[in-house]
Amino acid sequence: MKPGQVILEDGDPVTHAVFPHDGVISVISQMESGHTVEKASIGREGFVGFSLVMGGGEAFGRSVVQVGGSASWVSIDDLDVALARFICVRQFMLRYAKAHIVQLMETVACNSLHSAEQRVVRWLLHAHDRIKGDAFYITQETLFPSRLAPRDCERDLS
Template sequence: MENSVLSWLQPDAQRFFRENAIVRHLNSGDLIYDDEAVVTHTIFPHDCVISIMAEMADGRSVEKASIGREGFVGLPVILGGGRTFGRCVVQVPGKASWLSVADLDVALQEFHCVRQVMLRYAKSFTLQLMESVACNSLHTADQRVVRWLLHAHDRVDGDTFYLTQEAISNLLALRRATVNAACSDLQQAGGISYHRGHLTITDRQILQSRVCECYDRVRRAALCTAP
């Protein structure tokens, strides 16, 4: 299974998902859910990245959380609400499994492991959020850019993915010029290369030497959802 949450299910539950979920390709910029929309499908990314965005009254926005193959979109369903936590937008294109909430309810009834694995992701997601709260108040623009790139790299297949500097600046609520400076630095150091939105991680070591400790903590939290 390309999605970690699904991969940790028991074989029979996995079969249920394989038979009932639909695999879709998601394009950069696709709006999955508006803020506080009713969740009709839970979405398990294979190799895409989906952002939950905050939109302020004055029009400014930032990413509140990002979701990749380590998790799924639709947590409110199991926390007992059913409405999304924010505008869900595709940042890095790729594939994802979509399961309707009706089918999910069946799976929750039939397979004990489904709720358990989902709640474990809720915990890891909470840790991601907490780290982001701290990171946003303590760490530099450079560190935050690198952290986003490393998380993205963990979530896609291969070393190249589609993501413009403009997009990064919107995610982190930074000026594009600030992101450009960060990316130029990384490119000169040999860590990344990019060309009109096609970004390649050429040397992870270099990124890891510049990222804040938040990266590793979030990464470890995501791995801890394994049984």
């Protein structure tokens, strides 16, 4: 996976589940104003194609690689066979769905209570947990995708 690579567009039919081995994929919504917001981020703890487990077949947002890495792509047909044949796969997917929902609720709470600096630090720590090693490439645009002017991002985040 390469940074900036679009895995799915909002509303696209989900044809594959994508399981990152490392790296970070963000699920993004674009507002009418042109601003974007990250709805969720996914690393090696999960997969893109979450709607499949919930009984849907369309992407919940635009999925974009933020931190490059590797991933396994599993076709819907193969995933459906595995879900039907192996109860442990279904249980794993449902446990991930529950954990992902809990994480989303925590993110909502954090976004409403914490400063921008604290939210950036949280994002960076989550990204670090999802990669192999202690260094990764990230751009200012990845952290501040909502068309912020450079003066809005002057604070040194190192």
